[in-house]
Amino acid sequence: MSQTFDVIVIGAGPGGYIAAIRAAQLGLQVACIDAWTNAAGGAAPGGTCTNVGCIPSKALLQSSEYFEHAQHHFAEHGIGVGTVKIDVPRMIARKDAVVKQNNDGILYLFKKNKVTFFHGHGSFVKAVEGGYEIAVTGAQPATLIGRHIIVATGSTARALPGVAFDEERILSNDGALRLQAVPKKLAIIGAGVIGLEMGSVWRRLGAEVTLLEGLPTFLAAADEQIAKEAKKAFDKQGLTIELGVKVGEVKTSRKGVAIAYTNAKGEAVTLEADRLIVSIGRVPNTAGLNADAVGLQRDERGAIVVDDECRTNLPGVWAVGDVVRGPMLAHKAEEEGVAVAERIAGQHPHVNFNTIPWVIYTSPEIAWVGQTEQQLKAAGRAYKAGTFPFLANGRARALGDTTGMVKILADAQTDEVLGVHIIGPMASELIAEAVLAMEFRASAEDIARTCHAHPSLSEATKEAALAVDKRTLNF
Numbered sequence: 209m210s211q212t213f214d215v216i217v218i219g220a221g222p223g224g225y226i227a228a229i230r231a232a233q234l235g236l237q238v239a240c241i242d243a244w245t246n247a248a249g250g251a252a253p254g255g256t257c258t259n260v261g262c263i264p265s266k267a268l269l270q271s272s273e274y275f276e277h278a279q280h281h282f283a284e285h286g287i288g289v290g291t292v293k294i295d296v297p298r299m300i301a302r303k304d305a306v307v308k309q310n311n312d313g314i315l316y317l318f319k320k321n322k323v324t325f326f327h328g329h330g331s332f333v334k335a336v337e338g339g340y341e342i343a344v345t346g347a348q349p350a351t352l353i354g355r356h357i358i359v360a361t362g363s364t365a366r367a368l369p370g371v372a373f374d375e376e377r378i379l380s381n382d383g384a385l386r387l388q389a390v391p392k393k394l395a396i397i398g399a400g401v402i403g404l405e406m407g408s409v410w411r412r413l414g415a416e417v418t419l420l421e422g423l424p425t426f427l428a429a430a431d432e433q434i435a436k437e438a439k440k441a442f443d444k445q446g447l448t449i450e451l452g453v454k455v456g457e458v459k460t461s462r463k464g465v466a467i468a469y470t471n472a473k474g475e476a477v478t479l480e481a482d483r484l485i486v487s488i489g490r491v492p493n494t495a496g497l498n499a500d501a502v503g504l505q506r507d508e509r510g511a512i513v514v515d516d517e518c519r520t521n522l523p524g525v526w527a528v529g530d531v532v533r534g535p536m537l538a539h540k541a542e543e544e545g546v547a548v549a550e551r552i553a554g555q556h557p558h559v560n561f562n563t564i565p566w567v568i569y570t571s572p573e574i575a576w577v578g579q580t581e582q583q584l585k586a587a588g589r590a591y592k593a594g595t596f597p598f599l600a601n602g603r604a605r606a607l608g609d610t611t612g613m614v615k616i617l618a619d620a621q622t623d624e625v626l627g628v629h630i631i632g633p634m635a636s637e638l639i640a641e642a643v644l645a646m647e648f649r650a651s652a653e654d655i656a657r658t659c660h661a662h663p664s665l666s667e668a669t670k671e672a673a674l675a676v677d678k679r680t681l682n683f
């Protein structure tokens with residue numbers, strides 16, 4: 209016997225679970241299927257983000273930052289704590305508890321919103337009159353019919369060709385978040401977001417960390433000035449970042465991993481490490497969807513092909529999040545999930561890709577929204593730039609963290625804010641003001657004339673806006 213729904217969501221990551229909740233809020237009958245299983249064999253909705261991504265990485269970043277502060281910064285506040293020790297299994301257990309709270313929170317939200325949750329694997333069977341038949345296998349086997357299907361199956365870590373993840377010596381994000389001891393030497397291939405965040409965690413806890421990056425430029429997607437500032441800060445912290453490398457053979461042994469590579473000067477080098485994290489991007493996950501049974505179109509990368517409104521080539525089948533084009537970010541997946549649910553309900557929402565913020569949760573944090581200076585130059589757009597250093601911000605001084613700056617780029621004629629780039633304390637929170645300003649198409653003058661609480665880090669944003677008009681007050 210099959211059960212019929214208005215909407216069936218496959219995948220309960222940030223794209224899928226949010227789409228399911230929004231569709232249910234709009235009065236639709238919704239089912240959501242997710243395969244993720246925790247160590248106890250139970251359902252663990254929330255996807256990559258909740259289980260092995262955003263949430264656990266931020267939990268470990270927090271623990272390791274406290275450790276570093278206790279070791280190196282408490283003394284200057286007059287706080288003596290003796291020898292500071294790290295209990296890695298306990299830190300990991302706390303992280304697991306944080307993950308579990310989030311999994312349980314999503315199950316609660318499903319109940320509250322009357323979303324029917326199926327713990328299992330969802331796949332297409334066939335197109336039927338007015339919809340699609342979906343099979344659920346695993347913990348809660350079922351046959352479902354959906355008028356609309358939202359595919360939100362996310363992504364998985366990309367492996368180096370011929371170098372499979374064993375999660376022992378060669379780790380994806382999953383293994384990197386489960387280490388039970390601090391490796392003495394940690395190698396990371398790919399100095400992108402995961403490499404920098406995970407590298408920061410294990411360096412703070414005492415690992416000697418070397419990142420091997422293929423591109424000659426550091427953080428190529430970020431504003432150049434901010435990327436330079438970040439590189440300086442990471443160098444100072446002792447993160448070794450080698451740019452422009454070509455990775456060759458990777459060999460594992462009982463002792464560890466040996467990575468042969470050619471450095472930027474063309475020299476052959478072998479890096480020996482206890483563990484290797486491979487963080488060279490992620491691939492869309494459509495394996496097991498049986499997409500060919502219904503002719504669901506994918507591109508050469510395996511991503512489901514969608515239009516600007518997340519419609520696939522099949523009527524009534526939508527796809528959102530990491531499994532489609534665009535940035536692989538949880539909040540982008542969520543925005544698309546909400547928009548698709550509203551479209552199914554007959555509304556006309558819009559996702560503005562230009563105001564999707566990026567955050568790297570290192571210390572200093574790095575966050576940006578909109579255009580970089582190099583993008584504006586390449587586009588031949590006339591702009592004005594204003595920067596303000598945290599060194600001149602009272603709250604940053606009180607905090608003891610004055611690294612970095614806020615930089616605002618505004619149109620030379622209209623003064624409209626075109627991009628905001630922040631490196632420094634709480635950049636992840638400060639960027640929200642910039643996103644809002646850009647969403648409302650504010651000018652730099654609008655930010656400069658907005659009263660900001662004193663003393664607060666956000667005053668640096670106001671001052672950067674004043675700097676666009678060359679009239680900073682505190683620098």
Ligand code: FAD
Nearest residue numbers: 219221222223243255256261262330362529530536537538
């Ligand atoms: P996912 O979260 O990948 O969820 C897909 C779900 O679908 C999974 O639960 C999977 O099990 C399930 N699934 C797949 N196929 C099937 C099937 N056939 N049947 C049933 N279920 C299925 N982004 C940020 O914005 N901020 C961050 O701080 C951040 N940190 C990250 C840190 C790390 C280490 C990693 C790896 C990623 C991070 N990301 C972060 C990226 C973020 O996790 C993803 O962009 C986000 O999870 C994408 O959401 P999604 O819903 O598209 O897919």
Ligand code: NAI
Nearest residue numbers: 398399400401402403421422423487488489490536567568
């Ligand atoms: P990434 O795209 O951020 O970085 C991958 C890096 O690896 C790039 O710098 C790339 O040039 C390099 N690279 C690729 N192939 C290589 C090779 N063979 N040898 C050496 N270097 C190579 O991808 P990452 O870090 O794996 O993260 C995946 C995605 O997850 C990110 O793009 C991001 O969307 C998301 N994420 C977001 C976070 C956040 O928002 N704070 C945190 C972590 C991940």
